[in-house]
Amino acid sequence: MTPSVSYSVSQRIGTILIESPPVNALSHSVRSGILERLRMASNDDTEIVILRCEGRTFIAGADISEFGKPPQEPSLATVLDALESFPKPILAAIHGTALGGGLELALCCDYRLAIETAKVGLPEVNLGLLPGAGGTQRLPRLTGLKTAIDMITSGHPLNANDAQVAGIVDEVSGDNVAQAAMDFAGELLRGGAGKRLTRDIPLQFNDNDTALLASARDTIAKRLKGQTAPQRILDCLNAAGTVPFEEGLKFERQAFEACMADPQSSALRYQFFAERAAAKVQDMSPDTEAASVQRIGIIGAGTMGGGIAMCFAQAGFEVTLVDQDQAGLDRGMGIIRKNYDISEQRGRLSSDQVSSFLSNLKATTDWQMLKGADLIIEAVFENLELKQHVFKQLDDICDPHTILASNTSYQSIDALAAVTDRPERVVGMHFFSPAHIMRLLEVVRGNASDDATLQTAMSVGKRIGKICVLSGMCYGFIGNRMLRHYGREAALCVMEGASPAQVDQAMERWGMAMGPLAVGDLAGLDIGYKAREQLSNEEKGPRVNYLLADRLVEAGRLGQKSGSGYYRYDGATRAREEDPIVSDIIEATRAELGIKVREISDEEIIDRLSLALANEGARILEEGIAQRASDIDVVYCRGYGFPRFRGGPMYAAKVRGLQSVVNRIEQFQQTLSPDNWALAPLLAKLAREGGDFSDIEN
Ligand code: 3HC
Ligand code: NAI
Numbered sequence: 001m002t003p004s005v006s007y008s009v010s011q012r013i014g015t016i017l018i019e020s021p022p023v024n025a026l027s028h029s030v031r032s033g034i035l036e037r038l039r040m041a042s043n044d045d046t047e048i049v050i051l052r053c054e055g056r057t058f059i060a061g062a063d064i065s066e067f068g069k070p071p072q073e074p075s076l077a078t079v080l081d082a083l084e085s086f087p088k089p090i091l092a093a094i095h096g097t098a099l100g101g102g103l104e105l106a107l108c109c110d111y112r113l114a115i116e117t118a119k120v121g122l123p124e125v126n127l128g129l130l131p132g133a134g135g136t137q138r139l140p141r142l143t144g145l146k147t148a149i150d151m152i153t154s155g156h157p158l159n160a161n162d163a164q165v166a167g168i169v170d171e172v173s174g175d176n177v178a179q180a181a182m183d184f185a186g187e188l189l190r191g192g193a194g195k196r197l198t199r200d201i202p203l204q205f206n207d208n209d210t211a212l213l214a215s216a217r218d219t220i221a222k223r224l225k226g227q228t229a230p231q232r233i234l235d236c237l238n239a240a241g242t243v244p245f246e247e248g249l250k251f252e253r254q255a256f257e258a259c260m261a262d263p264q265s266s267a268l269r270y271q272f273f274a275e276r277a278a279a280k281v282q283d284m285s286p287d288t289e290a291a292s293v294q295r296i297g298i299i300g301a302g303t304m305g306g307g308i309a310m311c312f313a314q315a316g317f318e319v320t321l322v323d324q325d326q327a328g329l330d331r332g333m334g335i336i337r338k339n340y341d342i343s344e345q346r347g348r349l350s351s352d353q354v355s356s357f358l359s360n361l362k363a364t365t366d367w368q369m370l371k372g373a374d375l376i377i378e379a380v381f382e383n384l385e386l387k388q389h390v391f392k393q394l395d396d397i398c399d400p401h402t403i404l405a406s407n408t409s410y411q412s413i414d415a416l417a418a419v420t421d422r423p424e425r426v427v428g429m430h431f432f433s434p435a436h437i438m439r440l441l442e443v444v445r446g447n448a449s450d451d452a453t454l455q456t457a458m459s460v461g462k463r464i465g466k467i468c469v470l471s472g473m474c475y476g477f478i479g480n481r482m483l484r485h486y487g488r489e490a491a492l493c494v495m496e497g498a499s500p501a502q503v504d505q506a507m508e509r510w511g512m513a514m515g516p517l518a519v520g521d522l523a524g525l526d527i528g529y530k531a532r533e534q535l536s537n538e539e540k541g542p543r544v545n546y547l548l549a550d551r552l553v554e555a556g557r558l559g560q561k562s563g564s565g566y567y568r569y570d571g572a573t574r575a576r577e578e579d580p581i582v583s584d585i586i587e588a589t590r591a592e593l594g595i596k597v598r599e600i601s602d603e604e605i606i607d608r609l610s611l612a613l614a615n616e617g618a619r620i621l622e623e624g625i626a627q628r629a630s631d632i633d634v635v636y637c638r639g640y641g642f643p644r645f646r647g648g649p650m651y652a653a654k655v656r657g658l659q660s661v662v663n664r665i666e667q668f669q670q671t672l673s674p675d676n677w678a679l680a681p682l683l684a685k686l687a688r689e690g691g692d693f694s695d696i697e698n
Contacts, residue, residue, distance in 0.1 A: 005033025007040050013185045014046035017053070023060035024053045026101045028072045030063075031079050038082050048189055049090045050181045051083075051109060057096025058118070059105060064127065064269060067260065076101055076133045077253075083108040089193055093181035094118045094169070097157060103168075104133040107142070110196040112169040113184045114160040115177050120168055121157025127272060128229045128265030128645060132256030134199075136236035137248040141201040142167045145209050148237055149216050153230045205241030213238055226511045227645055229259050263655065267647030271637060274630035274648070278469045279462065281454055282627050282697060288451040290459035291401065294318060297376035299390055301332025301363065304407050305379035307435025310336055311464040313360040314436070320370060321363045324380075329363045336361070339436070367397055375460060377429055379407040382531070387411055388419045395420035403453055405429040410476055410531075413446035423448035427457050430477060431466075432639045433523070440639035441466035442477050467638050472625040479635045481620065482649070485612040488545050488676065490516035493605050495544055495590060497597040500566040501578050506602035507609060511643025516609065518576060519641070520549070521565035529553040542673075548589045555585060607664055608672075613642075613649035615665060618680035621650075621696055629693030650693050658687040 003020030016037045020030050034051075041049045053059060062076060083090055083105065092098075092106035094114040103120050106112050114120065122131045122139065130136060131152060140148035143166045151158065160172045173180045205213075213234055220230045232255045239251040259265050296312045298305050301323040309332075312319045323329045340357065343349040349357075362369070370376060376398060378390050387406060394404055403425045406416055417423035428444025441461040445454055454470065461468035471477040476484060493503050494517070504515020514522070528549060532540050540546065552565055559565035560574065567576035590597060617632045626632045633648020646652045653661045662683060669677040686692065 003027060003029045003033065005030060005037050007037040009044060009046055010182070011186070012045060012047050012189070013182060014041045014044065014049040015181075016041065016049060016051045018051075018059065019054035021055050023057050023097075024055060024102070025060055025063040026076055026079075026105070027063040027066065030059075031074050031076060034079050035074050035082055038086055042087060046088065048088055048185050048193070049086070050093050050185050051090055051105075052093035052177060052181055053095070055096075058092075058094040058098040059102030060097055061100030061102050061123070062133070064272060067269060068266075076105075080105060080108045080133055084197055084199065087195075089188065089195055091181060091185050091188065093177050093184075094120065094160075095177040097121070099157065100124050100131065100135075101133050104131055104135045104138070107134065107138040107168075107198050111171075111184070111188060111193065113171040113173065113181060114163060114169045115175050115180055116160050116172055117175060118160045118163075119157040120160075120163045121155065122152045123155035123157070125153060125155040125229050125233060126268065128227070128262060128268035129259045130229055130233045130236060130252070130256055132253060132259075134249055134252065136233060136252050137240045137245060138198040139168070140237060140240045141198050141203050145205070145212055145237065145241065148240075149212070149234070152233050152237070153216065153220055153224075199245050203241045205238075209241055226509075226643065228262055228264055232259055264645040267645050267651060267655075270630070270647050270651055271633065271644050274634050275467050275638075277628065278467065278631045278634045279458060281451070281458065281470055284451045284455065288455045290456040291374065291403070291452060293374040293403075293456060293460050295373045295375075296320070297322065297370040297373040297394075297398075298379060299323075299376065299394070300379035300381075301329050302379065302381075303433060304431060304435050305377075306332045306336050307433065307437075308377055308379060308407065308431055309361060310339065310357070310436040311431075311466075313357045315464045317360065317464075319361050320373065321361060322367060322370065323363075323365065326365055329365060333361075333363050367393065370394065370397055371399065373398060373402055375403045375405060375456070377405045377407055382409060382411070384411050384415060387416055391416045391426070392419045395422060401425075403427065403456055405457060407431055409480055413444050413473055414448070417446050417448050424450040425453050427453050428471070428477070429457055429461070430471075430479075432479075438639060439465070439467045440479075440635060441468045442471045442479060442635065442639070443468050444471050444473065444477050446473060467634060469631045469635050470627055471635075472623070474620070474623070474625050478620055478626050478632055479639050481625075482613050482616045482632075482636070483640065485616045485676075486609050487516055487520070488541075489608040489612045491545055491548060492672075492676075493600055493608060494548060494586060495593070495595055496600060498600040498605060499578070499586075500582065502600070502602070503605055506605040509602070510606050510610075511646055513641030513643075517566040521559035521567060521569075521576070524559045524561055525549055525553050525565050526558045544593055544595070547593065548586060551585050551589050552582070555581075557582075608668065610649060610652060611661060611665055611668070612676075614653035614661060615677075615680050615683060617650050617653075618683040618686075618693070621693065621698070622680065622682035624698040627698050629696065653683075654693060658683065658692075662687040 006017045008015050018024050090109040091111045092109040095118050098106050098120045122135045124131050147166050163169045164172050171184050217234055224230045236252045236255050239248040295318045297320045298309050299322050301321050309319050309321045340354045344354050376394055380386055380390055405427050413428045417426035426446055427449045430442040432438035432440050443457045458468045490503050500517040504518050507515045557564045560569055563569050568579040569576055620626050621629055629650040633651050636642035636648050637644045665677055665679050
């Protein structure tokens with residue numbers, strides 16, 4: 001549909017209506033349309049003008065797809081000037097989400113109304129940007145500095161009621177935005193409301209404000225380490241209360257342009273579109289419909305089953321949680337309750353919300369209660385025979401329409417489908433721990449999974465707030481298959497001379513949320529140990545890859561759960577500390593394997609770990625396991641703590657230059673293990689031909 005901006009008049013109230021699906025972004029035609037309609041409205045007998053949107057939302061921001069292209073007049077700044085200099089009062093009527101440039105435009109209107117379900121926010125920081133249309137200068141004039149810092153540096157939106165308390169909207173009412181806007185406009189008219197510009201509100205910072213900014217700078221440097229936009233946001237907020245308004249606007253514009261030119265923003269904008277592309281299954285007919293899903297069964301109330309149950313209960317599904325015995329259920333429900341208690345104590349959830357979530361959850365050992373479920377997710381121990389037994393049982397009990405999904409990390413979805421009479425309705429739904437927090441969901445396509453089943457898994461994933469990525473069948477799917485190579489290099493760096501702390505700190509400084517060995521401690525070193533026990537020596541690979549981990553487990557160091565692993569952990573704070581006992585174990589292991597220690601630079605650590613990911617990612621792409629390179633990047637950023645401001649392992653390789661990547665891998669081939677560093681053929685080909693990962697779509 002072509003975007004349109006229309007204008008109508010009723011009862012001396014003009015309405016400018018923007019209709020530009022899907023999210024009414026401020027594209028060139030929308031900007032031109034608003035200007036044109038303002039001109040019409042200035043010449044008629046209306047006394048007030050409403051600005052609102054058709055469709056699912058108010059303006060969701062500047063049009064991100066125009067970024068990086070030559071600017072086209074009228075610019076957003078021109079439109080905002082026109083709104084402010086318009087002679088009659090303007091009322092912005094908000095439904096859905098007023099985000100970024102959308103909220104900035106509303107801040108240039110004289111009055112703001114929001115319906116109860118609406119949200120307002122300045123999420124530019126998520127794109128490595130800052131509000132570039134006056135948001136950093138106008139918002140603190142309405143809300144004060146503290147709220148402005150919180151909103152703009154976090155990017156989190158406020159709901160309508162909170163926005164009213166914060167001073168952003170004047171009125172919150174009902175759910176019919178058109179009617180609410182007419183009513184409020186009428187009220188304003190009757191009260192003789194006039195122009196009222198946010199820019200005219202005085203703002204002068206005092207010592208408390210300066211201290212607030214300084215403390216925000218420190219907190220953000222720790223929380224958003226390595227990111228440039230948040231610090232620039234604080235610079236702009238500082239300007240808001242220390243220089244005249246016009247000068248502040250100019251300062252903000254320059255900072256916005258600096259962000260726009262920063263590679264971090266390119267990477268984050270790439271991630272924005274990558275996450276949305278991931279939801280699309282390439283070869284699926286566009287009219288494939290997701291099945292209706294309301295009743296969910298979950299088998300296994302352990303770490304994952306409990307977290308998955310929370311996700312569904314919070315999204316309003318009816319959840320039946322099953323475990324093998326009452327003790328398993330009690331343990332699982334106990335952890336769920338404890339998680340909710342903590343959220344309630346920290347003010348993240350109200351007690352009403354917690355009660356409503358818990359009322360959506362039924363725990364039972366009676367499998368017959370699963371009858372009537374639309375989707376069942378199995379999360380029992382990682383053992384094929386056990387999972388096959390569970391799938392057989394489910395196939396017998398459940399209605400024919402029920403989709404059976406497995407949260408397995410490694411087992412074959414085909415082997416599970418094979419024991420059922422509904423292989424087309426069997427699929428992998430691989431959540432990440434903690435399942436109620438991590439955003440990634442790998443939807444794993446079995447050989448027989450049909451389109452409707454995949455579409456249902458993707459759409460249910462979206463309903464519970466996950467970012468879904470489709471993976472084909474292979475050992476470990478996309479993420480864990482790559483992780484083996486990343487983890488191997490981390491272990492080898494330690495065996496060859498680095499300390500666990502050096503490896504972790506190098507990767508954390510580079511931007512990883514947590515270093516690989518600390519992650520091992522968090523997940524539990526016994527998990528890999530038990531998995532290895534079931535493998536042949538050949539499947540396990542060279543001992544140097546895992547001997548240290550084995551030695552730690554044999555010494556009772558299972559990771560955080562036992563208080564020690566690669567590190568020892570403070571009982572109260574869980575802070576990690578280097579442990580001389582580990583240094584001894586490392587030295588003994590090196591000696592056992594006859595390894596001569598050398599100095600390893602941080603640069604080598606970063607290259608080995610990040611290029612091991614990119615090399616395996618290229619194989620995964622070439623084999624058609626991932627649909628696109630950007631899907632692999634989404635998996636790593638949303639499931640494994642890879643820094644989004646580096647775009648993901650494939651994007652980072654592209655930015656480095658594929659030829660440079662190939663050269664470095666070839667160097668590793670010569671100096672390290674040639675088997676570990678066999679170059680992915682696709683990587684070699686693209687580097688040779690000057691191609692790019694984005695040329696490949698499976
Ligand atoms: N520009 C261009 N396209 C956008 C867009 C935007 N600002 N926001 C969303 N879209 C597109 C998406 O790419 C997607 O396209 P597709 O269907 O082709 O994949 C489509 O709109 C629907 O988006 P979602 O799948 O995300 O829809 P949801 O309903 O899940 O979410 C939303 C809607 C909450 C509005 C979400 O899209 C969102 O958060 N959008 C981004 C908002 C944002 O970051 N705004 C700030 C932009 S920067 C800015 O304004 C700079 C200014 O300060 C000068
Ligand atoms: P867990 O050991 O915490 O929980 C497993 C639960 O299954 C236990 O409560 C157990 O009582 C129950 N169970 C065992 N047999 C059962 C049966 N026959 N019927 C009903 N319930 C039964 O295991 P966890 O960590 O939750 O893992 C579950 C699955 O999720 C595994 O396949 C694992 O590979 C996968 N996974 C685990 C992740 C993690 O980080 N822990 C991450 C992603 C996937």
